[in-house]
Structure formats: structure tokens, C-alpha cells
Amino acid sequence: AQTVTQSQPEMSVQEAETVTLSCTYDTSESDYYLFWYKQPPSRQMILVIRQEAYKQQNATENRFSVNFQKAAKSFSLKISDSQLGDAAMYFCAYRSAGYTGANSKLTFGKGITLSVRP
Amino acid sequence: EAQVTQNPRYLITVTGKKLTVTCSQNMNHEYMSWYRQDPGLGLRQIYYSMNVEVTDKGDVPEGYKVSRKEKRNFPLILESPSPNQTSLYFCASSRKTGTGRGEQFFGPGTRLTVL
Numbered sequence: 001a002q003t004v005t006q007s008q009p010e011m012s013v014q015e016a017e018t019v020t021l022s023c024t025y026d027t028s029e030s031d032y033y034l035f036w037y038k039q040p041p042s043r044q045m046i047l048v049i050r051q052e053a054y055k056q057q058n059a060t061e062n063r064f065s066v067n068f069q070k071a072a073k074s075f076s077l078k079i080s081d082s083q084l085g086d087a088a089m090y091f092c093a094y095r096s097a098g099y100t101g102a103n104s105k106l107t108f109g110k111g112i113t114l115s116v117r118p
Numbered sequence: 119e120a121q122v123t124q125n126p127r128y129l130i131t132v133t134g135k136k137l138t139v140t141c142s143q144n145m146n147h148e149y150m151s152w153y154r155q156d157p158g159l160g161l162r163q164i165y166y167s168m169n170v171e172v173t174d175k176g177d178v179p180e181g182y183k184v185s186r187k188e189k190r191n192f193p194l195i196l197e198s199p200s201p202n203q204t205s206l207y208f209c210a211s212s213r214k215t216g217t218g219r220g221e222q223f224f225g226p227g228t229r230l231t232v233l
Binding site for chain 2: 033091097
């Protein structure tokens with residue numbers, strides 16, 4: 001079974017600075033997706049960024065980018081120019097790319113609470 | 119607008135009183151799933167459905183039932199709720215795995231309190 005580990009429960013960053021959130025995962029599969037979801041106080045789950053395992057290029061979405069290290073099974077999220085609206089809980093998640101029922105779920109880490117200091 | 123809807127958004131009930139949380143999606147997705155979120159545990163899958171009339175247990179199915187009679191709807195049923203089912207519940211949908219971009223689309227969540 002796949003596992004996702006987010007070892008830091010909380011982080012803090014100064015507004016306009018850069019912060020990196022860590023995530024490691026364990027799998028025996030070679031084809032999969034990785035995601036970062038943001039959960040603001042509204043509790044809505046918002047997709048921040050996705051990475052396909054077969055793509056070597058790291059995904060980027062505006063101020064958000066990832067450092068995907070497949071061999072190390074590491075998937076960190078970098079937030080540049082942090083804004084007050086970035087304050088939220090962030091979840092790292094894994095999903096198999098194969099068409100199998102039991103492996104179609106998202107496997108989540110426990111999440112990290114990010115606070116942004118003005 | 120493409121979306122997943124859940125109702126109710128908030129519910130306080132008592133032990134043993136049957137309840138249903140509805141979930142509906144308008145994206146013609148084959149795959150639907152229920153998760154529960156608890157502090158310090160992240161989100162865990164309760165049940166999932168690969169298509170109409172095809173459902174199966176996730177990681178924490180005890181005390182829950184589901185049905186998938188129509189492609190768009192996937193209700194979560196608690197026939198005899200207990201306090202340990204107090205949680206935040208999310209419904210999610212996606213195209214079947216092996217197609218699309220892999221991401222699941224989430225509903226707004228249902229905060230359930232069982233007294």
C-alpha cells in the first residue's frame with residue numbers, strides 16, 4: 001500500500017518570502033500522480049498543483065512549484081512571494097495512474113498548517 | 119459550472135438516528151468517492167464507486183453505506199450514527215483512472231456532529 005508522509009505539522013513564513021513544504025511517499029508503482037491540495041479556513045479542498053510521475057520536468061503554477069525527486073520519493077512544494085491568502089492547511093496526496101479500483105483513491109498525508117506573518 | 123455538491127453542509131444529530139449525506143456531480147464522472155477528515159489523520163477513504171452499481175469499501179468503511187443508482191449521485195448513509203463518526207466529510211469525483219489528469223474534484227464538505 002502507498003503511504004504519504006508530511007513530517008512537519010506546522011510552518012510559518014514572512015509575507016513576500018519563500019517557503020518549502022516537504023512531502024515523502026512510498027510506492028512500488030512506477031506510474032502515478034502527486035498533488036498538493038490547499039484547505040483554507042472555508043474547508044474547501046483546492047488543487048494547487050499536480051505532477052505526473054513519468055514527467056521529469058517539475059510542475060509550476062504561478063508562485064507555486066514543486067521539486068519532484070522520483071528516486072528519492074520526495075515531492076516538496078515551494079511557495080514564492082508568500083501572501084496572506086496562502087495561509088491554510090496543505091495536503092500532499094498520491095494517486096495511482098493505473099485503472100484499478102482499490103488504487104484509484106487519493107492517499108493523503110496528515111497535512112501541514114502554514115501561517116503567513118504580515 | 120462544473121461542480122460537486124453536498125448536502126447538508128452542517129448537521130448535528132444524536133446517536134442512532136439514521137441520516138443521509140447527498141453528493142452530486144455534473145461532470146459525467148465515472149469515479150466517485152467519500153472521505154472523512156479528522157485532525158492529525160488527514161483524509162481517509164470511506165467508500166468509492168467506479169461506476170453505476172459498482173461500489174466498494176475504502177479504508178474506513180465501518181458504520182457507513184453507499185449506493186450508486188445514477189451516475190451523478192453517490193449518497194453516504196449512516197444507519198446508526200455514533201459519536202466516533204463526528205467528522206468532516208468530503209465527496210469527490212473524477213474521470214476513471216487511466217484517463218484524464220488524475221485529479222479528483224471535491225465537494226464543499228459536510229461537518230457532522232453526533233451527540
